[in-house]
Amino acid sequence: MPFDDRSSWRDKAMKAFVMKEIGSVGFIEKPVPEPGPADAIVRTTTALICTSDTHTVRGGIGPRENLTLGHEAVGIVHTVGSDVARLRPGDRVLSGAITPDWGDPASQNGFPSQSGGPLGGFKFANSKDGVFAEYFHVNDADANLAVIPDDVADEAAVHCADMLSTGFMGAEKGNIPIGGTVAILAQGPVGLMATAGARLRGAGLIIGVESVAQRQVLARRYGADEVVDFTSVDVVERILELTSGEGVDTAIEALGADITFQTAVKITKPGGTVSVVGYFGDGDFVRIPRVEWGVGMADKTINTGLCPGGRLRMQRLLRLLRAGRVDPTPMTTHTFAFDDMERAFEVSDKKLEDVVKVLIRFE
Template structure:
């Protein structure tokens, strides 16, 4: 008889619970990880609100680290007890989408995001890692769990936003919204050689973090049209790239407006909250002819990328932990989730310890 574990699940739209489930068994290419630390993601708040159709009882969560509990028969190169990181997106790496390099679209659009949508998530005491050979990443001894866990989603997504900005060194970039993903983009833009980072944010504590993470200028959209403010700050020229980290049509449109001809718009915001299509204004879009480009994407996973994120933490070049405003034990998960839903108490990112 298999042992049981506790898992944080969605019962139905609007209702969560902590339930007992059997500790899972690994298939030949899988691994089971015992969770040691996790972060709650706003995506899960969206899921509970009904953004994605998931069956009742499905475990939530996709930002967890832990230690290898068991390895599938075909998985080599890891040992039980080893500290490991698993990306929020866990591609198979073998389908045609993966072979084309679009691993987050594994098997089809957004299909690399398997936790919660296709299988139990990892806000639980144990969780399954598909395609473990590619998705298990050893954590170096000198990187604590509470830091490493930011690689799973936040840094990977934020840095993708910067990669999709195709910045040349010294170029200018505006980042719309400084929630945890936007803040991660700010860390990434600073890391990858931006010459000027303009962060759009109104909350004082997020503005302060943005500056700490490398933003050169803050635009407060409650103090005036952010497009006008950014055009003024750039002498009417606009920025080389804009990163949408908010997920609303207005900020998406603002990104198109603040970029110069030849500029890039990089979307990392989740646009599932607002049912209206995104719009491209003809003037700012140059009637479709001003060499602007728009890129989109979903948190890349995989151990190779995760290892590079961990290396940057190891060398001290990247430290996202100032985003951890709150810490809870797993027995307080429902309280933590409520706080993440209401965004009260100036919460940015709550860490869950196991």
């Protein structure tokens, strides 16, 4: 299929927003990618900036040169490889932030996000160019792209790529019993979706931990019964008070910091689960508080995971949007055109203007 009616220079080149080197970002031109037999090329229409993009620029995955950033996007299928059967040019599609190799042994063993080695399903803006470009490449397209229903807007669907998938994973891996008690530490976009996921999983008491007023409001909107402000009270004491001294069945760490991880262990009751969805971008170690861990014998389970990807996962999340079970769009506080990406990235990176999530429009 030929390129669309954009200017002729884009038949050979495209605009991409890249990490030029650690600490430096900007626009450059790159060739439009070509698909392999099982792949697809997608013309980007809408994307989101993630905090992990800023971790990458600071060196979280090591040095990179002119790496296209971004891993949350929807778009229009531009062209497909010869072996692609489910997709056609013109389809409006959602790609998961994680695009596993589904034939890999890790995938066959039930851990597709780890295909190709630890965190190997994390390809966009890591081992290959990401989605902050006019076109992006998707491997194993039949298994990694989901067609978006006509009645689901791009602005909602794009949140499924990472925020819903990761946040809900926190609830899923938290082993939440129906009517159980849950605390979600940090109410950024992932924590907010973990809160929504806890409600969907049937939690009876949901406690959000957050200091920012706007995020406290969103936490209650997504299902938090109580919000604990760590700047004004002792989080451990308050959560033990709310749970009659028992602690919670499930603590979800959604920040990626040593202090919140330790707090999660402390507030989890014996036999409970600590579910980690935070990105630990700094330091060499995280610590487990020895006594609250029952000196190793408190039957506290620590589960971790990388954002689940794949067509089936994306289809399920889109189904929740269609059914009105969750609406992620209130998390979008800022919208920029792709040409204004440098300012958009600054707002997201420096947490300016009470930002929660920044959406990028490409057309």
